[in-house]
Amino acid sequence: MLPEGRRLRQDLDASVRPVRVRRRLNGWTLLAYALLSAGAVLMVFPFVWMLLSSFKDAREVLSPAIVPSRFTLASYIEVLTRTAFPRWFLNSLIVAVLNTASVLFFCALVGYVLARMRFPGKNLIFIAILSTLMVPTEMLVIPWFVMSAQFGWVDTYWGLLFPGLIPGFGVFLMRQFFLTLPRDLFDAGRIDGVSEFGLFIRIGLPLVGPGLAALGIFAFIGNWNAFLWPLIVAQSAHMRTVPVGIALFSGEAGSAWHLIMATSSMAIIPVLIVFIIFQRQIIEGVVLTGVKG
Amino acid sequence: MTGQSGSQRRSTRARLTLSQREAVYAYLFLLVPLVFFATIRFWPAIQSFRLSLFTWHVDPARRVFIGAQYYQEMLTNPVFHRALTNTLLYALITVPASIALGLLIAILLQAITTGRGWYRAIYFAPYITPAVAIAWVWGWMYNVNFGIFNRLILSWWDFVEGIGAPWLAIDPQRFLRDPELALPAVAVVIIWQQLGFQVVIFLAGLQGIPRVYYEAARIDGANPWQLFRHVTIPLLNPVLVFAVVITTINALQLFDQIVNINFTDQGGPLNRTLSIALYMYQEAFGRARLGYAAAVTVVLFVLILAITLIQLRLTQRRVEY
Numbered sequence: 001m002l003p004e005g006r007r008l009r010q011d012l013d014a015s016v017r018p019v020r021v022r023r024r025l026n027g028w029t030l031l032a033y034a035l036l037s038a039g040a041v042l043m044v045f046p047f048v049w050m051l052l053s054s055f056k057d058a059r060e061v062l063s064p065a066i067v068p069s070r071f072t073l074a075s076y077i078e079v080l081t082r083t084a085f086p087r088w089f090l091n092s093l094i095v096a097v098l099n100t101a102s103v104l105f106f107c108a109l110v111g112y113v114l115a116r117m118r119f120p121g122k123n124l125i126f127i128a129i130l131s132t133l134m135v136p137t138e139m140l141v142i143p144w145f146v147m148s149a150q151f152g153w154v155d156t157y158w159g160l161l162f163p164g165l166i167p168g169f170g171v172f173l174m175r176q177f178f179l180t181l182p183r184d185l186f187d188a189g190r191i192d193g194v195s196e197f198g199l200f201i202r203i204g205l206p207l208v209g210p211g212l213a214a215l216g217i218f219a220f221i222g223n224w225n226a227f228l229w230p231l232i233v234a235q236s237a238h239m240r241t242v243p244v245g246i247a248l249f250s251g252e253a254g255s256a257w258h259l260i261m262a263t264s265s266m267a268i269i270p271v272l273i274v275f276i277i278f279q280r281q282i283i284e285g286v287v288l289t290g291v292k293g
Numbered sequence: 294m295t296g297q298s299g300s301q302r303r304s305t306r307a308r309l310t311l312s313q314r315e316a317v318y319a320y321l322f323l324l325v326p327l328v329f330f331a332t333i334r335f336w337p338a339i340q341s342f343r344l345s346l347f348t349w350h351v352d353p354a355r356r357v358f359i360g361a362q363y364y365q366e367m368l369t370n371p372v373f374h375r376a377l378t379n380t381l382l383y384a385l386i387t388v389p390a391s392i393a394l395g396l397l398i399a400i401l402l403q404a405i406t407t408g409r410g411w412y413r414a415i416y417f418a419p420y421i422t423p424a425v426a427i428a429w430v431w432g433w434m435y436n437v438n439f440g441i442f443n444r445l446i447l448s449w450w451d452f453v454e455g456i457g458a459p460w461l462a463i464d465p466q467r468f469l470r471d472p473e474l475a476l477p478a479v480a481v482v483i484i485w486q487q488l489g490f491q492v493v494i495f496l497a498g499l500q501g502i503p504r505v506y507y508e509a510a511r512i513d514g515a516n517p518w519q520l521f522r523h524v525t526i527p528l529l530n531p532v533l534v535f536a537v538v539i540t541t542i543n544a545l546q547l548f549d550q551i552v553n554i555n556f557t558d559q560g561g562p563l564n565r566t567l568s569i570a571l572y573m574y575q576e577a578f579g580r581a582r583l584g585y586a587a588a589v590t591v592v593l594f595v596l597i598l599a600i601t602l603i604q605l606r607l608t609q610r611r612v613e614y
């Protein structure tokens with residue numbers, strides 16, 4: 001068949017003269033840029049619309065104007081003075097920071113023990129922890145609530161915190177990372193008289209930095225965005241986290257969309273800023289856990 | 294420390310072999326985590342099964358055993374049927390749509406070089422922003438009287454009238470107030486928010502496919518479609534299965550968006566956006582029917598378990614080329 005041979009010739013030519021390939025692909029590359037840009041506009045638009053609406057006043061937000069005729073921060077000031085938003089922000093920060101610290105320490109510790117220590121019952125414990133991944137949060141919130149009511153944990157920081165202290169997913173992730181470290185490393189440390197805890201802290205931990213970074217970022221974002229459990233356990237206005245606070249405030253705001261968009265902006269913008277700063281680490285973390293984990 | 298206790302300690306330590314000592318330390322390190330997993334993960338899961346078999350009362354002594362009565366109620370309860378149907382619809386719409394779009398965008402991203410990182414970041418950003426706030430933003434855009442979508446539809450209307458082609462006009466929609474449109478409208482939000490996750494993992498998967506496979510297939514005369522079908526798809530299979538499972542499980546657990554996008558009529562109109570998770574929440578914390586709500590979560594658990602088991606089978610199967 002003639003085309004077969006000709007195509008081969010063309011490919012050989014192409015590999016010898018890469019300039020021609022680039023020129024031939026130009027149309028496709030332009031199309032790719034056009035489609036990607038159109039998609040990117042759709043992705044960004046809701047954020048832009050949120051910000052534009054938040055800078056309008058009560059009358060203009062309901063008018064057909066796209067861009068506010070006068071940019072005003074009045075909605076932000078009103079939300080900050082009318083609600084306990086700073087307190088919600090602080091609550092979210094406290095819960096996310098403490099939980100992230102706990103997740104990093106305990107998931108790494110358990111991951112290390114399961115990957116690099118020898119003891120009877122190891123597989124059973126690993127499978128037991130892995131099996132908790134299949135239980136949805138929805139199934140746990142009712143017993144958690146019953147438990148919290150019984151022990152007086154409702155409306156406390158401990159109540160907000162306790163479910164997320166050691167996620168099974170984190171244990172699994174950290175175990176995968178410790179499995180890549182050679183066993184000899186730890187045996188050598190043992191011979192040199194390093195304590196068992198020292199092996200974990202001084203030899204193991206410094207070598208799983210990327211895993212810790214990914215896990216820490218996910219733990220923080222997950223806690224920051226969490227809604228179902230904080231909605232159940234935080235009952236008074238001053239114990240709300242940001243998502244619970246803005247949901248309940250927006251629910252009462254009626255058609256004051258400029259205020260609702262201001263609260264949404266205050267919840268979304270900090271996350272977007274953190275994302276822009278740690279963009280590479282966050283995306284690499286997703287790849288690490290999604291593709292390799 | 295006296296010399297006596299020191300030598301005593303040394304003798305106890307000597308009695309443990311090295312491997313015994315390691316095992317003791319392992320369990321010492323696992324002590325707190327094991328207590329956590331037992332009390333905060335395992336016991337509550339079992340407790341949910343137990344609660345689902347009893348009528349609810351704050352005092353455990355006054356809970357009455359009713360066996361499978363709540364499960365029978367679910368068989369006939371039309372609201373539960375609605376919630377289950379909606380939840381499966383969310384999965385059936387959002388999973389294929391976000392996978393297909395995610396794959397398309399990942400392939401387009403692979404075709405470009407300059408700005409790839411920035412495009413990837415833009416597509417990914419919604420994935421990590423709080424779903425609660427996102428739902429309020431979209432609820433505003435879908436607003437019947439003042440929302441941007443209906444304004445755009447009206448502008449389009451004016452435009453086509455102006456150019457003398459009124460048959461191209463579209464009517465303004467009621468979106469979240471329209472029982473037929475509400476669920477697809479919410480699904481669009483879910484797709485918009487989850488797309489970036491697929492883009493990122495698909496792009497990484499595509500970059501992991503060695504160039505030589507494509508070159509070899511091209512030398513054999515494969516066209517672009519054949520390259521996609523017989524090289525890209527099979528080699529991307531593990532990532533695809535992972536993405537399907539994660540997005541399906543997410544769809545089954547939808548809650549934040551549903552509550553907030555239609556806050557004054559949560560799950561409405563006419564329960565057409567109600568999800569299983571929201572139904573559970575309403576029964577447990579709105580109507581104080583904790584036993585029945587626990588039974589609903591058991592059903593959700595069984596659904597997720599089934600999907601996880603299917604995933605295990607699919608990933609263990611050899612890849613077909």
